[in-house]
Every structure is written in structure tokens, then in C-alpha cells.
Amino acid sequence: MNIKNKTVVIILLCIAVSLIIIALLFPFNKKLSNLDFSILDKNDNHQYELNEKLSFKINDSTLLSDKKAVWYFGNGDSIVSKENVDYTYKKAGKYLVTLRINNKFDFSKQINIVNGRTLTAKDSIPKIFCAAFGYVGEEIVFTGYSPSSNNWYWEFGETGTIDSYEKQAIYVFTSPGIYTIKLETEKTKYPITKEIEIFQLYEPFKEPEVIDSAGIVLNDIKKRLQIIANLGARDTRAYKAQVNYLKNKYICSDLSDVVVVVNEEKYNDFLSYCQGLHYLDGNATIIQEVKLDTIKCFRQINITQKTNKTK
Structure with a gap:
């Protein structure tokens, strides 16, 4: 065998030995060759959307049991985890998602985040x-x-x-x-x-075409306020119906512009008073007397009331 052939043989032997050493010392690569991950969207419409929680799932997490893993989401955010992770993108665009193992091996996929889903x-x-x-x-x-x-x-x-x-x-x-x-x-x-x-919230009654009796108006308002006081705190529908009735029939301005004087010493606007009567005082209050500055479109109402101590 001439010198040239000996040299070729020696080179081939060195390469073979090197490959064997690499295979023995770094079986890590052979294991990771099977590693992969998938990206799942929450609404399962196969589209990755803005503000949608996405799940990044590893096909075989046992491959990473003794390794360090970091997820990079292509926008500067990262999560250190060798398990599956969830992430939500706050800005639309294309991103390269990378799972990096031991700071050496990268597994990447591109993802496109859109503003909204396609209509079906x-x-x-x-x-x-x-x-x-x-x-x-x-x-x-x-x-x-x-x-x-x-x-x-x-x-x-x-x-x-x-x-x-x-x-x-x-x-x-x-x-x-x-x-x-x-x-x-x-x-x-x-x-x-x-x-x-x-x-039907209350028994209807026929009204005269022209209300010329202040007593009818005052008794009607007193009746509605007492209904509000007697309603349960959760019965918001009936409460709103009574307030709307009073507003539509007797008040020509915003409810917050109507002054309520309670027992000649306390003050509220009409809306706040009704809210307190319903949610705070409830059926512990008895409406005794109502006075208006004017029958039509009143702007001030004086109310005398007391607390029912037996409640």
C-alpha cells in the first residue's frame, strides 16, 4: 500500500472514530430528533386571533425531563418551562415561536396572529x-x-x-x-x-281627562313611593317601573334636578332618594305625607316619613 492510500485510510478511520465518539457522548441529539410541538387555539376555528388564549403543547414532554427549556414567542416575551404553556398575543402580526433546549437546540414555528376570526x-x-x-x-x-x-x-x-x-x-x-x-x-x-x-304592575284606574284635584296627585305619588319602599332589594324591574311612572307622569326635568326635602331637615335629589328608599331603607320606611311646589312638573317635593320599628 502506497503512502497516498495509507493517508486516505487514516483519514477515514479518524472520521469514523469521531462519529462514534460523538454518538456515544451526545445521544441527546438522537432523542431530540423526535421532539415537536403544536399550537392549539381556544375556539377551535384553526385561526390564531388577537387576545385569544393559545396553548403550546409538546408532543413528548419526557424528552425534556432532565433538560432546560425556554419558550420564546417572537415578541420579546418568554416562559421558562419544559411543560405545555398558554400564551396570549396582544398585537397582531407574524411571529416565530421557538422552543430552545439547553440554550443550544431550537425548534421553531411561525405563527400569524390576526385581528379577528373569519365569519362562519x-x-x-x-x-x-x-x-x-x-x-x-x-x-x-x-x-x-x-x-x-x-x-x-x-x-x-x-x-x-x-x-x-x-x-x-x-x-x-x-x-x-x-x-x-x-x-x-x-x-x-x-x-x-x-x-x-x-x-300588570298595579291595578289600573281611570283618570279624569284633566286632573284638577291635588289630593289625587299627592296620594298617587305617596302610593308609588310606598311601593318603592316595600319592594325587595333585588326587585329592580318593579323599582324601575315605579320610578319611570313618576318621571313620565309628574316630572318634566331630569330626576337629579328635582329636590327632595325629607322631614324638613334632610336633602336629596329625586333619583338618589328613590334609590336609597329602595336599596337602603326598604320596607322599614312608611311614607306619611307628600307636598309639592306645583302639581304639574314639580321641581321640589317635601316628604314626611318615619321608620317602622317593628320591621
């Missing part, structure tokens, strides 16, 4: 949000939800016609009963329906 067929089906019940004379709010829709057609069951074309509608029922609410949009074939029950 389900987004064309509207939903109705409203209270399950209400009272005659109360302003009831109805809200429609459908990301794909722009036109709204509400029927509330009293008139037999379309009552509103707004996404959020307000309606006042004039009679008690169970009503079927109907909502259509430009996307629906048939209307979406929901039932609401309307109660």
Missing part, C-alpha cells in the same frame, strides 16, 4: 337577548346579536307589524300577557323567536 355560517343566525319577563309601562330593552347581519326587523307581538329596525330596540308593552318576540335579518329565512311574559 353560524354567525348569520341571530340571537335575541332580553329579560324573561317585564311589566306594563316599563321600557324593555331587546338586543340582537349576529356578526354577519346589518338589517334588523323586530316584532313584539302587540301591533302585528314591524316595531323596530334597530339592532337594539326599546319597547313598552301596554297590556299584560305572554308575547312571542320575532327577529329577522337579511340573513334569515324565517324569524328567530323568544317569549316574554308581561305582568
Whole structure:
């Protein structure tokens, strides 16, 4: 064998020995060759969205049991963990997510964060949000939800016609009963329906065309304030109905502009007084007397009341 061939053989032997040594000393690489991670979105629409919690899951966490691992999210944020992690992006854009092992080995994937999700067929089906019940004379709010829709057609069951074309509608029922609410949009074939029950809050009485008796007005206001005092703290619907009744019938200005004088020594605006009467004092209060500065559109009301000590 000539010198040239000996040299080639020696070089090949050195390379082979080096590879064996590397394989023996660094089995780490062979283990990590199977490492991978996946990115899962919370709403499962296969789109990574702004402010959506994303889950970064390692396919085999046992490969990292004796190693250091750091997650880098491409925006300067990082999490030290050899387990699965959750992360939410606060800004849209493309990012390179990297799982770095022992500060040497990187496993990376690019992720695209978008501002919002793509609308689906389900987004064309509207939903109705409203209270399950209400009272005659109360302003009831109805809200429609459908990301794909722009036109709204509400029927509330009293008139037999379309009552509103707004996404959020307000309606006042004039009679008690169970009503079927109907909502259509430009996307629906048939209307979406929901039932609401309307109660009579108080026994109706016929009013004269012209109220010429101050006593009728004062007794009516006194009656409404006593109802507010007697209502449970959680009965906000009945409370709002009474306040709206007083406002619509006797007050021509903002409720906060009406002065209330209690027992000739305490003061409130009308709205704060009603709130305190309902939520704070409750049925421990007895309304004894009501006086107005003027019967129509009063701006000041003097109230005499006492605490019922037996409550």
C-alpha cells in the first residue's frame, strides 16, 4: 500500500472514530430528533386571533425531563418551562415561536396572529337577548346579536307589524300577557323567536281627562313611593317601573334636578332618594305625607316619613 492510500485510510478511520465518539457522548441529539410541538387555539376555528388564549403543547414532554427549556414567542416575551404553556398575543402580526433546549437546540414555528376570526355560517343566525319577563309601562330593552347581519326587523307581538329596525330596540308593552318576540335579518329565512311574559304592575284606574284635584296627585305619588319602599332589594324591574311612572307622569326635568326635602331637615335629589328608599331603607320606611311646589312638573317635593320599628 502506497503512502497516498495509507493517508486516505487514516483519514477515514479518524472520521469514523469521531462519529462514534460523538454518538456515544451526545445521544441527546438522537432523542431530540423526535421532539415537536403544536399550537392549539381556544375556539377551535384553526385561526390564531388577537387576545385569544393559545396553548403550546409538546408532543413528548419526557424528552425534556432532565433538560432546560425556554419558550420564546417572537415578541420579546418568554416562559421558562419544559411543560405545555398558554400564551396570549396582544398585537397582531407574524411571529416565530421557538422552543430552545439547553440554550443550544431550537425548534421553531411561525405563527400569524390576526385581528379577528373569519365569519362562519353560524354567525348569520341571530340571537335575541332580553329579560324573561317585564311589566306594563316599563321600557324593555331587546338586543340582537349576529356578526354577519346589518338589517334588523323586530316584532313584539302587540301591533302585528314591524316595531323596530334597530339592532337594539326599546319597547313598552301596554297590556299584560305572554308575547312571542320575532327577529329577522337579511340573513334569515324565517324569524328567530323568544317569549316574554308581561305582568300588570298595579291595578289600573281611570283618570279624569284633566286632573284638577291635588289630593289625587299627592296620594298617587305617596302610593308609588310606598311601593318603592316595600319592594325587595333585588326587585329592580318593579323599582324601575315605579320610578319611570313618576318621571313620565309628574316630572318634566331630569330626576337629579328635582329636590327632595325629607322631614324638613334632610336633602336629596329625586333619583338618589328613590334609590336609597329602595336599596337602603326598604320596607322599614312608611311614607306619611307628600307636598309639592306645583302639581304639574314639580321641581321640589317635601316628604314626611318615619321608620317602622317593628320591621
